[in-house]
Amino acid sequence: MSRLEPERKRLVLNDALPLSTQCFALARHLAFLAHSDKIDALTAGAAFRGPDAAEVCAAALANYFAGALLMPYGPFQEEARRVRHDVERLATSFNVSMEQVCHRLSTLQRPGHEGVPIYFLRVDRAGNITKRHSATRFQFARYGGACPIWNIHEAFEAADRFLVQAAEMPDGVRYLSIARAISKGEARFDALRLHYAIGFGCELAYASDFVYSDAIDLRNPSPLVKIGVSCRLCDRADCHQRAMPPIDRRISVDPNRRGIIPYQVE
Template sequence: MKRKIYAGAAIRDLREARGLTQIDLARRIGVSSSYMSQIETNQRSLSGTVIVELARVLRVDVSAFSSDDNIRLAATLREVLGDPVFSGLDIPLQELRNAALHAPKLGRALIDLHRVYRKVEEKYRSLDDALRATEGNFGSRQSAFEEVRDFFHFIGNYVDSLDRAAEALSSRIAEGPDSLLNRLSCYLETNYHISVSRISPSDGTSFVSNLDRARRVLLLNDTLPRATLAFAVARHLAILAFSDAIEAVVADASFQGTDAGAVCTAALANYFAGALLMPYARFAEEARRTRHDVERLAARFGVSIEQVCHRLSTLQRPGNEGVPMYFLRVDRAGNITKRHSATRLQFARYGGACPIWNIHEAFEAPDRFLVQIAEMPDGDQYLSVAHAITKGGGRFDSVRLRYAVGFGCELAHANEFVYSDVIDARNPRAVVKIGISCRLCDRSDCPQRAIPPFDKGIDVNPDSRNIVPYQLKDIRS
C-alpha cells in the first residue's frame, strides 16, 4: 500500500519564508484556499501533482515534502521518552507520530531540551561520584541495580560470612565419582526433602529453574548446560539454608532504594552459589597454579567460563587475596550488564564501554580469547582479556543470549596470567589507548570517537577534514 504524505508544517514554513499568504499559494498551484488550509493542517495528504506544483512555486526539491523526517522525529521522540526521567508516561507510538506531524518544532525542542538535561545530569553525576568516593555514601538518584553494584564495589566484591559458609558447606558435599549436579541434588533432597526433577520444555521456554515449595520439587530445564543447572541448585540452597545470613548482609547495607534489598538478596544468593561451587581456598590455589587459565578452571570445577571469571573477581579474602582484577559483561549493544573492578580501572556508569576495547571485538571471534594491553587516559596499563559466550540453547527453537566477558589486571601482575604469554609489553605499538566512554574521554586523537566529551567544546574547520570531523576544545566560562 502506498504511503500517504503529509507535510503541512514544512509547507507552512516555506510559504511564510517567501512572504506568501495561504490564498496566494493556493492560487499559484491551482487549488482552493480551503484545500490549502487542509493541506497545512495535515487533514489532506499530498498528491503527486500537488507536490510537483508546490516544489515549482516554492522553488525547492520535491524531497522537501517527504514524510521521512516526521518518521525519524517520531522515532527519536520515542527514544527520548524512554529515559527513566519520564517513567510513568505511556505514550502510544501513534500519538508520537501525530506530534511529529502536527508539532515538529515542539518535538525538536523537547529533544534539544532533553539533550541539555542529559549533559547537565552527567556533569552533576560525575560530581556525585567524586563525592561518594570520598564520603562513602550512596546517591539518592540511583536505580536499584546501580545501588547494589556500588554496594559490592565498596565492599571489594567479597562477603566474608557467606563465602566461609559456602566453603564449609562445600566440604560437606564431598567430591566423589558422581557429578557435581547430582551431588548437589542429593544433598538438597536428603537435608530439605526437596526432589530435583529435570524437564525439557516442549515449547523452548527459557526458564532455568523453578522451586515448587508446595510440592517440594525443584524443576530444572534439562536442555541447559550442566554447569548452569548446578549453579541453579546451589542458588536455591543459598536461599533455603542461609536466608538469615543473607538478610543480615542486606540489612547492614542500609539501602535507600525500595527495590535494592530484593536485588541484593538475589545477588547474594548468586554470590553464595559461586562460592559453593568454587570454594575459596581450593579455587584460589588452582587459579595461581594454572596462572588464571579460565578454561582449565572451568573444567576443574565443573562450572562455566563466566562463572570462573566472576569468581576470580571476588578473591579478596584478607590474608589470602588473589590478584586484583576487573570483570565485566557486555551485550551486543554494548550495554554493561555486570561490572566489578578491584583495580583502578573504572567503567562507564551510563551507556556503553570504549569502542576500541577488545571486549567488543570478541563477538567477531567467539571461539577465541582476545588479549590486549589497554592504556587508560591516566596512563595506567592493563592486561585485558575478552571472550564471547552464549547462554541458553539446547534445542533449535530455544532463546540464546550472547554476551562478551572481559577480565584482566594491572600490567604489573600480567605474568601471573597465562594470557600474557602472547603479548610483548615492551613494544609500544602493542598498547591500545582506550577510555571509559566517549562522553568521559578527552583523547583528542581517537579515530573511533562517537561523540565529544560532555565537558568539551568542538571546533569544526571547513578547510580540513579528519576521520573525526571536529577538534576538541576547552569550554571557557
C-alpha cells in the first residue's frame, strides 16, 4: 500500500489503489513524521505490559490522526448533521471511503461538542470482527463471530445496498443498525480483492438523525429483531439461529421432542 524510504526522502504509494486509500496512507505517514513525539508520549504513558501493545496503539493513533486530517472535526460533524449521516454523500464530499466515514463518525465525542453516539465495526466473510469502535452501549463479541441474525451478515448477499434493521439487545436497548458490503483492492485484473461488511448505527432514540431511519417506522419498528452479543453470551432460550449453548446456562435434551435446535436451554 505504501512505503516510506527515509534515506531517500521518498514516500511510495501504490497508484493502483483508490485515491481515498492513498490519501489515508499519506496522512498516516505524516502522523509519524510530524507528531512522533506526541505518539511516543501517549504510548509511554499508557504503561502497556509489552512493546507489541505499544506499537499497535501507536498505529491506531496514527490512523486516528489520518481520519481527523481528512475529515476535520467541525466541518465533518456539521456536514454529517446536515445530510443526516448519509455515508455515501459524506464520502463524496470529503473524498474518502464509506468505511473511513463510518469509523470517523464513531469518534465524534469531543467533550462539549459531541456528535450522535455511533458504533462501527467491520466483519469478514467468516464472521470475524476485524475492526470495531463504539461510542454507544452496544456490546461486541470479543472472540468468535457476532450474532448470526444481525443484518451485517446478510449484507454479503445484498451487494451495493444498505440494509436497515431495528434490533434489540438482551439488555433491552434498541438500535438502528445499518449494514453494507464493501470490497477493497487494487484496480487491476489479477488483483486480490478483499470482501467485508461494515456495520454502524445508533440507539433508536437518535435514529431520526439518520437518513436510513426513513426505511422504518420509528413509532412502531417492525420487525424488531432480537439479537445478542454472541451465542455463548446470549441467554435467549428461543433463538432459532443458536449455534451453541450459553456458557452460564444448563441444557436438557428430551428424546421425545426435537425442536429447531437439539436441546432446550434451562
